Amino acid sequence: EDKVVQSPLSLVVHEGDTVTLNCSYEVTNFRSLLWYKQEKKAPTFLFMLTSSGIEKKSGRLSSILDKKELFSILNITATQTGDSAVYLCAAQGGSEKLVFGKGTKLTVNP
Amino acid sequence: KAGVTQTPRYLIKTRGQQVTLSCSPISGHRSVSWYQQTPGQGLQFLFEYFSETQRNKGNFPGRFSGRQFSNSRSEMNVSTLELGDSALYLCASSLAPGASREQYFGPGTRLTVT
Numbered sequence: 001e002d003k004v005v006q007s008p009l010s011l012v013v014h015e016g017d018t019v020t021l022n023c024s025y026e027v028t029n030f031r032s033l034l035w036y037k038q039e040k041k042a043p044t045f046l047f048m049l050t051s052s053g054i055e056k057k058s059g060r061l062s063s064i065l066d067k068k069e070l071f072s073i074l075n076i077t078a079t080q081t082g083d084s085a086v087y088l089c090a091a092q093g094g095s096e097k098l099v100f101g102k103g104t105k106l107t108v109n110p
Numbered sequence: 111k112a113g114v115t116q117t118p119r120y121l122i123k124t125r126g127q128q129v130t131l132s133c134s135p136i137s138g139h140r141s142v143s144w145y146q147q148t149p150g151q152g153l154q155f156l157f158e159y160f161s162e163t164q165r166n167k168g169n170f171p172g173r174f175s176g177r178q179f180s181n182s183r184s185e186m187n188v189s190t191l192e193l194g195d196s197a198l199y200l201c202a203s204s205l206a207p208g209a210s211r212e213q214y215f216g217p218g219t220r221l222t223v224t
């Protein structure tokens with residue numbers, strides 16, 4: 001059965017810290033991995049990764065995929081209180097369904 | 111460009127009733143997927159529609175059903191509601207189906223079953 005595991009489940013940091021969120025996956029015929037940020041309601045799209053070793057960046061956020069070791073990381077540098085959210089990782093495989101992890105709840109304290 | 115919209119935003123129903131939720135995708139997007147989000151199970155895939163046809167279905171009982179209209183708007187229906195159906199129901203749209211596509215979520219419908 002396809003599954004996605006995120007770690008840690010919860011993380012508390014201070015403003016200015018750098019954080020790394022982890023996502024490992026086991027998905028049949030893997031095609032892509034997606035990261036979302038969920039603050040109140042709708043998860044907002046961050047990145048989609050399909051190729052190993054190619055870093056995607058958006059401001060202070062970056063992500064990379066390792067298809068050999070079946071994991072991805074999401075880095076956030078110089079964290080701000082507005083980064084506080086649940087970060088969701090999801091994998092798509094041959095079934096084309098998005099399989100989500102349980103999420104990492106990030107709290108950034110001032 | 112307007113995002114994905116869902117109506118209603120909140121619903122309270124009693125056990126045994128049925129409910130219909132609506133989702134309008136981003137303009138030009140033709141694929142709509144539905145997800146259930148609960149604290150215990152996280153986000154779980156319900157089904158996906160494209161060109162008015164169900165392309166994919168998750169592991170949910172037959173009480174959960176959906177459809178898509180020619181304008182790509184989609185509805186999902188839950189019959190004979192149970193307490194465990196209380197959840198945030200999210201829909202996501204993408205340009206087309208496929209395994210490497212960006213999906214954009216709506217704000218969700220919060221369903222409470224009493």
